[in-house]
Amino acid sequence: MVINTEDKNEVQSELNSETKTEEKSESSTEEKNETKDEIQSEIKSEVNGNDKSEIVGNNDAENKEEEKNEDNTEKNKKKKGKQGPCGICGKDAHQSCSQCSSVYYCSRDCQREDWKIHKSKCRPFVIGKHKIYGRHAVANRDIAAGELIMREKSIIIGPRHRGAPVCLGCHGKPTPHFTCSKCKYPLCSPDCESSRYHQAECPYLEKAPCPPISDLSAASPAYECIMPLRCLLQNEPKLRKQIDNLQSHVEDIKRSPLDADINKNIIQFLKERVGWSGPEAEIYKMAGVLITNGMEMQHNQNTVRGIFPSAAMLAHDCVPNAKYYVSEFTHDGDDSDPTMYVYATVPISKGTSINFTYTGTLYTTLPRRQHLQFTKFFPCTCRRCSDPTELGTDFGTLVCDKTDCKGYVESCHPMHALAPWRCRKCHQDFDVNKVKMINESVFQELSSIDRTTPKPLEDFLNKHQDLLHPNHRFYHEAKYGLIQRYGNRFPYNEINKSQMENKIKWCRELLKLADIFSPGMSTFRGDLKFELHAALSALSTHVRKFEPTVIVEEIESEAKKLQESAREILEQNPDNAVGLFAKRLDVLHSQIIRI
Ligand SMILES: C[S@@+](CC[C@H](N)C(=O)[O-])C[C@H]1O[C@@H](n2cnc3c(N)ncnc32)[C@H](O)[C@@H]1O
Numbered sequence: 001m002v003i004n005t006e007d008k009n010e011v012q013s014e015l016n017s018e019t020k021t022e023e024k025s026e027s028s029t030e031e032k033n034e035t036k037d038e039i040q041s042e043i044k045s046e047v048n049g050n051d052k053s054e055i056v057g058n059n060d061a062e063n064k065e066e067e068k069n070e071d072n073t074e075k076n077k078k079k080k081g082k083q084g085p086c087g088i089c090g091k092d093a094h095q096s097c098s099q100c101s102s103v104y105y106c107s108r109d110c111q112r113e114d115w116k117i118h119k120s121k122c123r124p125f126v127i128g129k130h131k132i133y134g135r136h137a138v139a140n141r142d143i144a145a146g147e148l149i150m151r152e153k154s155i156i157i158g159p160r161h162r163g164a165p166v167c168l169g170c171h172g173k174p175t176p177h178f179t180c181s182k183c184k185y186p187l188c189s190p191d192c193e194s195s196r197y198h199q200a201e202c203p204y205l206e207k208a209p210c211p212p213i214s215d216l217s218a219a220s221p222a223y224e225c226i227m228p229l230r231c232l233l234q235n236e237p238k239l240r241k242q243i244d245n246l247q248s249h250v251e252d253i254k255r256s257p258l259d260a261d262i263n264k265n266i267i268q269f270l271k272e273r274v275g276w277s278g279p280e281a282e283i284y285k286m287a288g289v290l291i292t293n294g295m296e297m298q299h300n301q302n303t304v305r306g307i308f309p310s311a312a313m314l315a316h317d318c319v320p321n322a323k324y325y326v327s328e329f330t331h332d333g334d335d336s337d338p339t340m341y342v343y344a345t346v347p348i349s350k351g352t353s354i355n356f357t358y359t360g361t362l363y364t365t366l367p368r369r370q371h372l373q374f375t376k377f378f379p380c381t382c383r384r385c386s387d388p389t390e391l392g393t394d395f396g397t398l399v400c401d402k403t404d405c406k407g408y409v410e411s412c413h414p415m416h417a418l419a420p421w422r423c424r425k426c427h428q429d430f431d432v433n434k435v436k437m438i439n440e441s442v443f444q445e446l447s448s449i450d451r452t453t454p455k456p457l458e459d460f461l462n463k464h465q466d467l468l469h470p471n472h473r474f475y476h477e478a479k480y481g482l483i484q485r486y487g488n489r490f491p492y493n494e495i496n497k498s499q500m501e502n503k504i505k506w507c508r509e510l511l512k513l514a515d516i517f518s519p520g521m522s523t524f525r526g527d528l529k530f531e532l533h534a535a536l537s538a539l540s541t542h543v544r545k546f547e548p549t550v551i552v553e554e555i556e557s558e559a560k561k562l563q564e565s566a567r568e569i570l571e572q573n574p575d576n577a578v579g580l581f582a583k584r585l586d587v588l589h590s591q592i593i594r595i
Helices: 025-028 062-079 107-118 188-194 227-234 238-242 250-254 258-273 280-293 365-376 432-447 455-460 473-485 497-516 521-547 553-570 574-592
Strands: 124-130 132-140 147-155 156-160 293-298 300-307 322-327 341-342 409-412 422-423
Touching: 124 473, 156 227, 227 258, 227 280, 238 280, 250 258, 258 280, 280 300, 293 322, 365 432, 409 432, 432 473, 455 473, 473 497, 473 521, 497 521, 521 553, 521 574, 553 574
Parallel strands: none
Antiparallel strands: 124 132, 147 341, 156 300, 293 300, 322 341, 409 422
16 A cells, blocks of 8 residues: 655645545535445454554543443443353353444443453454455444544554665655764764664665765665565564565566566565575565555655554555545654554445555546556456446546547446547547557646646646546646645735636535545545635635625635534644644635735
8 A cells, every 4th residue: 555645736646645535515424435345254353463553542531432332331231232252251241342343241340351451452343354355444333434443553664665765763864964884874863873773674784785875865776675674674573473464465576567676676685785594485575565565654754664554454445435644743752653543534334344545546547547456466346447437527538539529538448458448429439549648648748837837737727628528637637736836835815816716616626526536534625625715715805805895704604614624624634633734724824814
């Protein structure tokens, strides 16, 4: 699950998570999650046993939670449901833990006695085995939209596979002035030489010291071996078992274009230069575990990669029902390992697979499936991927080039990468390579647009009508680029009324799209709601000043509601809860008072 959280300004880059992602009309948060999966009968209660992960809501208000569980257990008693042996004394018991339903108690006393042990295993999901996804997290009770599903610390972090240099001590930005006195890898300060992250690997890296790196912002192959080496050196038995237990896709990697790079910069480097004497298969396994399960995140103002073994059990879906945040800052004061929070974005009913997206929510089907196949080695078969219209959005639909036709062109079989595309009106077929060429050329054009002024992106919206459906991804991408820039790089006191109105219109359009691709309490919806509220606030201020007879109360009331709704979503990110949301509001107000 390498989910790119790097560039919040590019639509493709998150809208997963989040950057990990949402927009449906207000009512959509209540939307029922329809993607109930068929689950094979074998449901194992636990795969990872990650000590570091905690059940939702149990840590801070432990006693409160205990009381709540007890109350619910009392309710369960009345229901007379299933029964089983009491988890403490073995007597027949009719009450189960209200959070996870996986353990029975005959009395409050027994539940209380078990809580200290059970709390670390108590979660609203179990690990099941799916005939397509393999192991995956399955809700073991109904989960409400917005509920925290899990919180866990990474068990390993370090540089990205093909990233720029990071300090091997704290993972911040290294400086040209400090390198480790032994292995010569860049650090940010001499203190980092003895950091707990770097200590074990340094004697190995010393055998093949890092060559001087002139450009600390460019990707360097010298970093590709670091994370596999850190995994190999993990000798704390529980953590090592968790790593070994993860899927690695080694055979797929060996057949993939990634193999040449892995062979050279990881396998051969560790064996021949660093002198790693363990079996080659073990190195491959670690490289594969990292590719299959590694998650990218911001840490110490850098992008790094880490493994969260419980979150690694979440399957992918192109319309996810959960999101995650990795807090960049330490909130619980214990250590500097990043913490991941996984939240339900929509109601998830018992028995449903809990999933997030491993790719860009705003990629179209061809690149989305290609990306998943290339990086995670599976062909996605979700309902969005199997629908040529992408759930009625026409997000990847093109326009027929036959004279006077102007019909819309979609794939005949979206799950076959080589299938032809066909015009709905004249039924002419298009070779998929032609489709790819059109996409590639418009993509290149859009990517290279100068974004330092609004005009080039605004102009793009009036181009290519003869090629792209009006709801095509590229138009949404350009609109999202402008949404993010109006009120930021181009402050509200410097844009005109019609630009504010356009931002409002595009926010509403994107919210409709997000209702479909990223519904509920996704970060994408939270961001769009914030931007819509900001543009409405700017517009009402503008109107009050220049057209004082016009009534703006309705606009202001909508803006207020949107702000609260955005806050509810975005403050789930612990980094926002410590004040980033408030800072965003401050920036907005500082612009509005200058209108
Ligand atoms: C991070 S792992 C998830 C856990 C994994 N299923 C296991 O058994 O360890 C990612 C891998 O799960 C599988 N997977 C996840 N979501 C999938 C999906 N929607 N369709 C098919 N395979 C999926 C793929 O093999 C993918 O490379």
